[in-house]
Amino acid sequence: MIAGEDAGLPLNNFPHDLEDEAVRLIYIRKKYAVGFGSQMRADIQYHAIKLNSQWRPALRYRSTVPLPVEISSVRESAVWFEENYPKLWS
Numbered sequence: 001m002i003a004g005e006d007a008g009l010p011l012n013n014f015p016h017d018l019e020d021e022a023v024r025l026i027y028i029r030k031k032y033a034v035g036f037g038s039q040m041r042a043d044i045q046y047h048a049i050k051l052n053s054q055w056r057p058a059l060r061y062r063s064t065v066p067l068p069v070e071i072s073s074v075r076e077s078a079v080w081f082e083e084n085y086p087k088l089w090s
Contacts, residue, residue: 009023009024009027011024017052018048018049018052018055019049019052022048022049023045025044025088026041026044026045040084040087043084047077047080047081048077050073050076050077051074051077051078051081054066054070054073054074055074
């Protein structure tokens with residue numbers, strides 16, 4: 001794994017932070033000359049931020065009752081990552 005401070009990445013440095021993982025993925029792809037197009041980069045960051053806002057580490061493993069709008073927001077981004085998974089690694 002690439003440490004954010006070693007690569008000069010703008011990371012939050014929270015454990016299992018989805019936004020940080022999106023930044024790392026984009027950085028790694030660019031570093032090895034297989035970068036994403038601008039729309040794909042924007043989509044990755046958008047969905048990672050959306051997921052992280054509802055499912056960041058501080059909210060996990062707690063007894064919470066999410067609102068329907070929060071569930072649909074997380075589901076939409078989770079489905080996006082599921083559907084685009086092959087593009088993330090090819």
